[in-house]
Amino acid sequence: MPDTGAGLAIAILPEATQACVMEEASDPAGHKWYRLGFYTVANVKYNVDGWVRAQGDAEAPGGGTRIAAATRGAPEAARSEASTPQVGAKEAFFSNGWSLDNSRSRLNFVTIKKGTVLETQKFGELAGSISPDGEAEVKIKLESVSTGIDIRDVRMRFVLFDIDQFPDATITAKIDPEAISSVFDEARMTYDLPVTLTIRGISKDLSIPVIISKLGDDLVSVASAAPVMVSTADFGMEDGLKQLSEAVGNIPITPSSPVTFELAFVPAS
Known part of the structure; x- marks a missing residue:
């Protein structure tokens, strides 16, 4: 009965299989009640609510018992033992703040030169948080840009980003907890997130x-559902891009880059 906390069940299954967990409770009159606590399909968990009472003096379903077809409200004993803890877990999931885990996060962008040569770059230092009411902020330390070539890293830091004046880029957003509440039960959802990017x-x-995934009670992933195009013209970086091009023999560099990210969040301490 994993949902009620009355024990622990672990199963390792082939992807195409299905599994379910049945809960049992008794009311004061001695009648047995059963509920399908949850079932899984393709490794996605679905919670189920609603109790049924066993017919006559039937044994548990595992012994071949038939269960009444009509669903009824759960007996009080079952409600207190099973339903309430699950609701409490969901409320706790959304009421706590979250902190970005840099070690399990990534933010990449692709530069295009000569019209056909694509190179993937990344930022290595990210920090951020999500408050209980959905206020989110992510800071990107621009000095942490990594292109695989040291001299190019230096040029991007000081010529393109001007880190002496602007050491960080920031992303701020407001997430509506109600709009994403289904992720607690469904484990994965797509959400159109309005953000403000400052560079x-x-x-x-x-x-x-974005794709929001619940990977556990202590880990949430927010990932781009598609590349996000960022243009140098939108952030006053045209001159810096021109200088970068001149430094490598006037090789043309496309003035926009597709950006992808996967940000991991853990409960705030």
Whole structure:
């Protein structure tokens, strides 16, 4: 009965299989009641509510008992032992704040030169949080840019990003807890997230489709559902891009980059 806390069940199953857990409770009159606590399909868990009473003096379902077809409200004993803890877990999940786990997060962008040469770059230092009411902020330390070539990293830090004046880029957003509440039961959902991206002191509002995944009670992932295009013209970086091009023999560099990310959040301490 994992949902009620009355024990622990672990199963390792092939992806195509299905599994379920049945809960049992008795009311003051001695009648047995059963509830399908949850079932899984393709490794996705679905919670089920509603109790049924066993017919006559039937034994538990595992012994071949038939169960009445009509569902009824759970007996009081079952409600107190099973339903309430699950509701409490859901409330706790959304009432606590979350902190970004840099070690399990990534933010990549792709540069395009000569029109056809694609190179993937990344930022190594991210920090962020989500407050209990859904206020979210992620800071990207621009000095942590990593392209695989040291001299190019230095040029991007000081010529393109101007880290002496603008050490961080920031992403701020407001997440509606009600709108994403289904992720607690369904484990995964797509959500159109309005964000404000600020680079070099210039802010731009964007709407980004993200995939929010509940990977456990202590781990949530927020990932881009598709690449997000970021243009140097939107953040005053045209001159810096021109200087980068000149430094490598006037090789043309596309002035926009697709950005992808996967951000891991753990409960705030």
